[in-house]
Amino acid sequence: DQQVKQNSPSLSVQEGRISILNCDYTNSMFDYFLWYKKYPAEGPTFLISISSIKDKNEDGRFTVFLNKSAKHLSLHIVPSQPGDSAVYFCAASGGGTSYGKLTFGQGTILTVHP
Amino acid sequence: DGGITQSPKYLFRKEGQNVTLSCEQNLNHDAMYWYRQDPGQGLRLIYYSQIVNDFQKGDIAEGYSVSREKKESFPLTVTSAQKNPTAFYLCASSYSGSRDEQFFGPGTRLTVL
Numbered sequence: 001d002q003q004v005k006q007n008s009p010s011l012s013v014q015e016g017r018i019s020i021l022n023c024d025y026t027n028s029m030f031d032y033f034l035w036y037k038k039y040p041a042e043g044p045t046f047l048i049s050i051s052s053i054k055d056k057n058e059d060g061r062f063t064v065f066l067n068k069s070a071k072h073l074s075l076h077i078v079p080s081q082p083g084d085s086a087v088y089f090c091a092a093s094g095g096g097t098s099y100g101k102l103t104f105g106q107g108t109i110l111t112v113h114p
Numbered sequence: 115d116g117g118i119t120q121s122p123k124y125l126f127r128k129e130g131q132n133v134t135l136s137c138e139q140n141l142n143h144d145a146m147y148w149y150r151q152d153p154g155q156g157l158r159l160i161y162y163s164q165i166v167n168d169f170q171k172g173d174i175a176e177g178y179s180v181s182r183e184k185k186e187s188f189p190l191t192v193t194s195a196q197k198n199p200t201a202f203y204l205c206a207s208s209y210s211g212s213r214d215e216q217f218f219g220p221g222t223r224l225t226v227l
Contacts (some may be wrong), residue, residue, distance in 0.1 A: 009154070032213055043118075043204050043218030089156055101172070102216060104149075104156035111163070 003027045004041070004092050005107035013112050019077040021108050023090035026071065030092035032079075034065060036073045038087045048075070080112045116225045118136065118219035120205050125224045127192075127199075135222050137205030140175045143217070144210030146188035150174065151202045151221075160203075163188055192224065199226045 005024045013019045023033075031052040036044035050057040050073070052063045058065050064075045077084055087109050091102040118139045127133045139146065149157040159172030163182040177196025182188055185205050188207075192199045202223050206216040 004156070006156075036215075041123075041202075041221065041223070043220050045218070046215035049215060091157075101159065101162060102147075102157075104158070104166075106154065106156045113140075 002106075003030075003053055004089060004090060004103050006108050007089075008108050008110040009106070010111070013080045013110065015082055015112055015114050016079045019075075019080045019084065021070065021075040021077075021088050022089075023073045023075075023105050024071060025073075025092050027092070027094065027103075028071070029094035030103075032093045033064070033066060033073050034091045034093075035062075036089045036091060036104075037084075038107070040087075044089060051086065053055040077110075080110075082112045082114050085094060085110055085112050118205060118207055118217055120203075120219040123220065123222060125222055127224070128222055129226055130194045132194060133192050133224065134200075135192065135203055135205075135224070136205050137188045137190065137219060138186055139188075139205075139217075139219075140186060141217060142185075143206045143207035144185065146182065147206040147208075147216060147223065148172070148180065148188070148190045149204045149206065151204060158202060163164050167222045199208075199224060 033045040034049040037046040048059050050066050062089045072074045087107045089107045090105045119135045147162040148160040159175050159191040161180040163169035179191045204221045205219045
């Protein structure tokens with residue numbers, strides 16, 4: 001059972017435009033969400049996170065939006081740059097005994113064309 | 115430099131052999147994790163440890179074993195019971211009980227021939 005889903009395997013965007021990566025989750029216990037960026041043959045690196053008490057968090061070119069009623073979050077990258085080309089994973093965690101344990105989506109390959 | 119090291123980067127083993135993947139961190143993190151990544155799939159949790167001498171099974175623990183004798187080290191053994199061991203293995207660490215992000219190592223690509 002895939003509790004975190006990224007339904008778009010890939011996304012292609014022109015440099016300077018906005019990139020929007022989407023993520024859906026099914027587990028209502030999830031209350032903390034993170035986005036990671038990954039280059040081939042490397043470990044993921046943290047980008048941005050959001051707690052369920054917020055609906056938006058911004059860090060430079062990166063903004064994450066959370067819609068709890070729809071169980072949906074999105075990552076906006078503005079403006080997109082060729083160096084942003086990578087695989088993006090969303091991840092979620094819940095409280096209680098699963099504290100700190102992350103559940104990842106399948107990833108979306110972002111390609112930013114010059 | 116603080117960080118997580120995994121060695122080796124590429125590992126080849128014959129079918130039926132056990133193999134141990136190394137993971138070391140000098141970030142003073144209490145919690146450590148092992149994930150597996152397969153093509154077109156996300157990271158799946160194998161085992162995690164919140165504190166020394168304690169660890170829990172993740173979502174796909176069958177065919178794997180771990181130990182946590184030192185805070186800095188969390189080796190993963192891929193046993194012959196793991197039916198499809200060829201994959202990219204990632205180790206991560208974080209402050210225990212923290213909502214902060216997990217820091218990942220560079221990964222080990224294991225190929226079983």
